[in-house]
Amino acid sequence: AVLKTEFLGQKYENPFMNASGVHCLTVNELDELKRSKAGAFITKSATTLERAGNPEPRYYATALGSINSMGLPNKGFQYYLDYVVDYQKNDSDGKAPFFSVAGMSRDENINILKIIQRSDFQGVTELNLSCPNVPGKPQVGYDFQMTEQILTQVFEFFRKPLGVKLPPYFDFAHFDIVANILNKFPLAYVNCVNSVGNGLYVDAASESVVIKPKNGFGGIGGDYIKPTxxxxxxxxxxRLNPTIKVIGTGGIASGQDAFEHLLCGATMLQVGTALYEEGISVFERLEKELKEVMTQKGYKTIEEFRGQLRTL
Ligand code: RRO
Structure with a gap:
């Protein structure tokens, strides 16, 4: 079986990437992803200015996943723009980084995307509409009017490939409303899903929360969220126009998890909690396991089963 994947006209060795936020804060971490078996990778969501993020502890792993309230720590948008433009000039290995952007307001997103539009960057930009962890800033993706307003303003000037990172939705009415909005725009892809926002993990032994920010509330990842x-x-x-691809993120820790996301229609696959817990060797394992699942089922390529989920 082969994992070769075409996405937005680019060819990748395999569909696996890091989920933004995991192993992508610094040039050192990004270079490790570059040298790993990941098919592609993405930078940490960037704001205009460098941010330290929330106080620690702000990430905690449990038996079934993780809770985080990082608070958008990042080196500032120029740091990552320099990295991705430099990569484009000097590396021709076909796994060029995606650039994640998470301005703290509509204006900040617009300003950052205007700079990307004017820059030499020719890769893929991901607009994060779903950070759950900045105190006082609701997830944009749950404000349907704001989501439509931002995209309307963005596509007045933005001409490079753009995807959006969405929060999870939990109702068919919301799937319908959001898909209707997204279908109005020339989006390259949607990435489903960001962490399930504002969960609470309780440690019974210490009778305490496990992360410091927001009195212990944080985004949930890992096994907990795969069905969502x-x-x-x-x-x-x-629901989306077929020109809008889907990236699958959430609970991918085995070849079978990856297979399930692909059956549901994902093209690229992002790994968050499992990458945080296992390190970059996770990619080699996931590729081996996904190939094993495919071989056992008699599939030679992903295209043979992508999106072909059966209903009863
Ligand atoms: O930095 C974070 O706290 C964070 C972000 Br921006 C996000 O989009 N998702 C998440 O789980 N954490």
Missing amino acids: ALANVRAFYT
């Missing part, structure tokens, strides 16, 4: 992630991949795959 698959539902969102499937819901958007079946």
Whole structure:
């Protein structure tokens, strides 16, 4: 079996990437992703200015996943723009980084995207509409009017490939409303899903929360969220105009998890919690396991089964 994947006209060795936020804060971490078996990779969501993020501890792993309230720590947008433009000039290995942007307001997003539009960067930009962890800033993706306003303003000037990172939705009415909005725009892809926002993990022994920010509330990732992630991949795959691809993120820790996301219609696959816990060797394992699943089922390429989920 082969994992070769075409996405937005580019060819990748395999569909696996890091999820933005994991292993992509610094040039050193990004270079490790470059040298890893990941098919592609993405930078940490950037704001205009460098941010330290929330106080620690701000990430905690549990038996079934993770909770985080990082608070958008990042080196500032120029740091990552320099990295991706430099990569474009000097590396021709076909796994050029995606550039994640998470301005803290509509104006900040617009200003950052205007700079990307004017820059030499020719890669893929991902607009994060779903950060759950900045105190006082609701997830944009849950404000349907704001989501439409931002995209309307963005596509007045933005001409490079743009995807959006969405929060998970939990109701068919919301799948319908959001898909209707997204279908109005020349989006390259949607990425489903960001962490399930504002969960609370309780440690019974210490009778305490496990992360410091927001009195312990944080975004949930890992095994807990796979069914929600698959539902969102499937819901958007079946509702969006076929020119809008879907990236699957949420609960991918095995070849079988990856297979399930692909069956639901995902093209690229992003790994968050499992990458945080296992390190960059996770990519080699996931590729081996996904190939094993495909071989056992008699599939030679991903195209043979992508999106082909059966219903009863
Ligand atoms: O930095 C974070 O706290 C964070 C972000 Br921006 C995001 O989009 N998703 C998440 O789980 N954490």
